[in-house]
Amino acid sequence: MTLLDASKTRPRGGGPSFSLGNRLFRVAWMLGWLLLARYTPPPLHGWRRQVLRLFGAKVGPGARVHASVSIWHPRNLELGERVLVGPGARIYNQGRIVIGPDSVISQRAHLCASSHDVNDPLFQLVLRPVTIGRQCWVAAEAFVGPGVTMANRSVLGARGVLLRDTDEDGIYSGNPAQLLKRRALRQT
Structure with missing residues (x-):
């Protein structure tokens, strides 16, 4: 993906942050999702997996993506x-977002893989990938920020704001999210 130089394109003045090809692809993607997936019944997860794959997402078997999900760029998405x-x-994946197997991203959660360089007077866009490990849970309305890695089996509580990497089996909550305790997983 081509990220443009803010000193040349002046995005704060209305110029683009991404190439014309990227922007045209996203228009096609938004129309494709709207027409092919947005209004599909809840059980049609298999169909929505195919739509995501058609537009370049890597989607593992059995992944379930609800029709009302917002994905910025499917080529930057990998679902286990x-x-x-x-x-x-909301999967705001200007940068890459990888979600590991058996993880849950709950209703209205927000994953964000980009930010701006606060030391640049033009606020150059910076892509910072997000990685969610296996068996993680991002609870309702929580936010996972740019560059964050959630270690395997970690949990972010409802409306929590995660700005730093987590430890395996950690349960985090608050704004900014803090470690509350460790998961004590039962044997199944």
Whole structure:
């Protein structure tokens, strides 16, 4: 993906941050999702997986993405096996977002893989990938910020704001999210 230099394109004045090809692809993507997936019934997860793959997402078997999910760029998305992305979740993946197997992104959660260089007077866009490990849970309306890695089996509580990497099995909550305790997983 071609990220443009803010000193040349002046995005704060209305100029683009991405190439024309990127912008045209996203228009096609938004129309494709709207026409092919946005209004599909909840059980049609297999169909929505195919639509995502058609537009370049890597989607594992059994992944379930609800029709009301917002995905900025499917080519920057990788979903592991049996991932669940709940209703109204926002995947703002200008940068790459990877969600590991058996993880849950709950309703209206927000994953964001970009920011701006605060030391640049033009606020140059910076892409910072987000990685969600296996068996993680991002609860309702929580936010995972740019460059964050959630370690395997970690949890971010409802409306939490995660700006730093987590430890395995950690349960985090608050704004900014803090470690509350460790998961004590039962044997199944």
